[in-house]
Amino acid sequence: MLTRLARGPAMITELAEPFGMSLPAVSRHIRVLEGARLVHRTVEGRVHRCSLRAEPLTEAQRWLADYQDFWKATLESLAIHVRDHDRKRAH
Amino acid sequence: METGSRLEAKLVIRKTIPASAERLFQAWTEPEQLKQWWGPESVTCIEAEVDLRVGGCYRIGNRFADGSVLWISGKFEVIDAPHKLVYTWQIGTDSREELVSVSFRATTDGETEVMVVHERIPDTRTRDGHEQGWLGCLRKLNSYLT
Numbered sequence: 001m002l003t004r005l006a007r008g009p010a011m012i013t014e015l016a017e018p019f020g021m022s023l024p025a026v027s028r029h030i031r032v033l034e035g036a037r038l039v040h041r042t043v044e045g046r047v048h049r050c051s052l053r054a055e056p057l058t059e060a061q062r063w064l065a066d067y068q069d070f071w072k073a074t075l076e077s078l079a080i081h082v083r084d085h086d087r088k089r090a091h
Numbered sequence: 092m093e094t095g096s097r098l099e100a101k102l103v104i105r106k107t108i109p110a111s112a113e114r115l116f117q118a119w120t121e122p123e124q125l126k127q128w129w130g131p132e133s134v135t136c137i138e139a140e141v142d143l144r145v146g147g148c149y150r151i152g153n154r155f156a157d158g159s160v161l162w163i164s165g166k167f168e169v170i171d172a173p174h175k176l177v178y179t180w181q182i183g184t185d186s187r188e189e190l191v192s193v194s195f196r197a198t199t200d201g202e203t204e205v206m207v208v209h210e211r212i213p214d215t216r217t218r219d220g221h222e223q224g225w226l227g228c229l230r231k232l233n234s235y236l237t
Contacts, residue, residue, distance in 0.1 A: 036213060067102050071207050073131030075106040078205070081128030082110040082118055 001029065002052065005039065009051035100212040105204055112195035112203045116173035119193060125151065145170055149178065165191075180209070187213060 001015055016026040030050055033039035040053045108115060118124045125139035130153055137160065138152035150164040165179035165188065173195055180189040192208040 067209050067212060068104065070131060071102070071104040071209065072106075074129065075104065075108070075205055075207070077128045077130065077132060078115065078118060079106065079108045079110075081124070082108060082114055085118075085127075086110065086114075 002033070002038065005050060005052045009049050012048045012050065015050065099210070102207075102209040102212060104207045104209075107198060107202050107204045109202045111201075112173040112197050115195050115203055115205060116176075119176065120172075129153075143167065143170060187211070189213075 001019070004010060004015060004018070012023060012026050012030065015030070016023055019026070021029070027048070030039060030041060030048075034041060037053055040051050042049050042051075118128060120141055120143050122139040122141050125141070126136045129136040129139065129151060133156065135154045136151060137154045138150070140148075140150045142148050145167055147167050148164065149167070150162060153161045153163065155161070162183060164181055167176065167178045168190075169175060169177035169192075175192070175194045177190070177192045180191045181187075189209065189211045192210075194206045194208075196204045196206070198204055
């Protein structure tokens with residue numbers, strides 16, 4: 001569903017089709033995604049249109065955007081810290 | 092169909108470091124040391140508070156090149172010195188709590204394998220990560236330092 005929304009906004013009926021889901025079921029599902037701040041829903045009359053939330057990221061958010069790289073860089077810092085600290089003590 | 096659990100991700104990172112588990116546990120839990128090494132090189136740790144007991148809180152201030160400060164905080168759930176730490180992890184004040192487990196395991200050749208398990212990560216962050224080009228910078232910095 002998120003993959004579909006990544007291609008652009010869609011109506012709930014369009015989202016339901018490929019999953020063979022009922023409209024109320026899709027609507028419930030969209031509510032979960034809205035709660036997780038992944039999806040934004042606009043209502044025009046009877047048409048519910050959904051889109052992915054794509055807000056500009058701050059530097060801090062970008063920094064934490066990929067924890068894998070964050071933790072790798074952090075453990076690298078730890079390794080350098082203990083190496084330099086112990087080298088200083090040895091002198 | 093996606094369910095609530097699919098909106099969360101789990102991450103495991105391992106690194107073997109030539110130091111004892113005691114030494115690494117100490118670096119991980121003493122504020123004065125945290126300030127010297129915490130975070131990627133691009134970030135300055137400006138403040139670290141650690142109340143090292145089960146239920147005790149910690150708080151780490153991270154300053155970025157643009158001057159903005161991001162606080163990471165949480166509570167200790169498991170403390171088993173010098174082998175294991177489990178603590179909650181919250182970014183800022185209005186994000187959901189995530190969970191971090193760190194273990195320090197001695198290897199046969201006198202080094203220590205540090206393993207970080209980061210759980211309950213909202214999938215938004217994982218998704219956003221793929222869109223960002225800044226990651227390349229950190230990788231370059233890493234290879235430059237090692």
